[in-house]
Amino acid sequence: MSTLIVRLGESASWALSGSGSLNEGFKPLRQSDKNQLSELASQHPVTCLVPGEAVALQKLQMPAQQLRQAKKALGFVMEDRVVGDIDQLHFVAGKERRDHLPVATVDCAQMTNWLEIAAELNLQPASVCPDMLALPWQEGSWSIAIEGERSLLKTNNDSGQVIDTIALADLLKLMLSQPKADEEAEQQPALLNQPTEIIVWGGDQPIIDAIRALLPESIGFKHSARGWMPATNWIAPLELRQGRFAPQAKIGKLWKQWKIAIIIGAVWSLVWLTGQGFHLLQLQQQQQQLDQQIVDTYRTAFPQSRNVPNPRLQMEQKLKQLRGGVESGDFPLLMSGTSKALVSEKDFKLDRINFDAGRGELRLELQLKDLERVEELRKGIANQGLNVEVKRATRADTGVDVRIVIRRGS
Template sequence: MAERLILFLGDDPDGPLHWLQLDQAERVLERGVLVGDEALPAELTASPATGLAAGTRVLLAKARVPTRSRQKLLQALPYAMEDQLADDVDTLHFALGQRDTEGAWGVAVVERDWLDRWQQRLAELGITLQRLIPETLCLPLASDHWCALLHAGQAVVRTGQQAGFAADHETLAVLLDAALEEAGEDAPQEIRLLHAGALPEDLDDTALPLQPEALQAPRDWLAAHSRDPHAINLLQGDYANNRIDRSLLRPWAAVAALFVAWMVLLSGSLVLEQRQLRAELAALDAAVLETLREVFPQATDVRQARDRLQTRLGQLEAGDGPDHGDGLLETLRLIGPILRQDEAITLSGMSWRGGNLEIELQGDSLQQIDRLSRQLNAANGISAEVRSASSGNEAVQGRLLVRRSSS
């Protein structure tokens, strides 16, 4: 929980601006008051700022609107409450709270002019509020009593989760009695009365017993209780603040850290798996080359022979030949050992068509080509015939047709 800046937006936007800085334990680090165009210390403007709106400037009410759409609700609120308000609804700002168990929405109403003037002053000070809540809703909430705070000549009273009112000292007793009568069976058993000075004399006649408690620093006390999750944030609609409240994100920091760690581990696992696959592919490639060398030890370019073989197999798999590649592999397996026996003969080429393998050879003599043909014919499962043989200046060129026999 970071240090927080609390600003008290009083009744007069041109009047004194009281402020407090709280530490992580909600203890006051610094306090001050700005008059006129005085500015805050520069280091304080970086702290998350919460504004407490004067209770006398905020009307807390309830509204019943027959819709669950928040957008339609905000549009209908001014007209649904028009009969309850003395001012023109176009001059007022409506902030929506929560819905109670009876279906009524909590609503906070404030004058636009007052809010505009405060926002302009804060902007000139380089301050952007993250939240602006009524000071009335900073009072503690209990089921068996109401809470009232008297300070600076004013009184604020919290009567419910999102309900309360403000008054001056002279009218407090009258308004308390009216609120108790309106509450009926839901009226509290007593009123907790926090005060920073002498109590008004007419409070002794209040219908409920009072439990007075003296406070030395009411603003410090309000600031320390300004985190109530039920408090209505006035910064909605036209006054919404689009900046992200980091304190709201903080509870998710651990989840985000775990997600990042998981992504790092997953990425590392994928990299290792990719490396392993590359190694397996390289080993497989080496095994293919070794097999080709065993079958064709006289070949001068084994990689080229492999490429030609793969190309041809692709053609066969596409339908070029009745055996679709299986006959070629079996034929090569059968003739490979025989070709290896005679190192004087060199394989210079081959072709596969219609189940027949034609191989081109080079040797020292025609007898070598003929002998190889006889050896192939003597082997089980294959037959061979010399298609052509010619003698050149330095070597003999021969062509053999090899096919698998039915025996």
């Protein structure tokens, strides 16, 4: 059955899979298309693809016997692995692997916004997924879609990222310089698999030539100037419409099944709450005291402030003012300097690379042979005029697990 696929974001677009025009890719979404989309949505299931840069993908590594338990308590397990209030974040897990669990994290407010945009188009998507994970992909290959200033990269069924096109060639060079993973090793960690083929959609000739020049003879290369579409019968490997954001249709079915039990429970809850009236009054008084303590703390930290209607929000605004802003254009500079240092380092395995535009930080997680290599790498990056901070260097059976944060030099 055909699926209506709608891409949300700054350049919204849509396509009907199985319509016989897959090679044409996605069509720009115009205001005049709204009625047609509404009609198609009444006849076909709807999938929304959202900007991948707004969704953080991670691999949760732990013994296989612990993965199932971790999947049931993602918020608790991910608390130390994310920045921000976990109550404001939405976590979803993919299929359990041998030694890791793929996890996607997205801000709840962002997820709500996407669903509201879909509702304005009279759409009720059954599935929501980061756009880079919808790229056609087959075992042993990497898929790339070049879309103007942004490019999508998919390295595994549930792994991918969004890259500035200007930095695409440098990043591929860095990723391809890793030693090939030992597929027969029993304790092999969840590392990036080297491809036997790279498939590219879109892009002008200079960037295509640059990518082709990077590849050794052992890696095949295919290029299509036409648009891309998800593969037939594609299923989202990391489905964002779970938990609190599950489709309403599923909730409606549950309501029919449990309606009587819920009504009885609600009646008993009302009776119980009535008996707790006095206790609630005491709690309200305690809450007022706590609110006053919060205001007093804020005024102590910022004595010049007189009016404090929302101390938490005002505290966040003050901290943002103290931190200042960072230019997102730091990425090419940080990537260029880091790549030069890593190219000379032959024995390493890159686990993850991430750029935080808000902080102007390039974060690397990799494995090195020993601690001496860690110091040599730190000096090599610093010699490029960058600030380097080694956040973690932990000995492991396969070497040293390292986490490095790189910033623009002062």
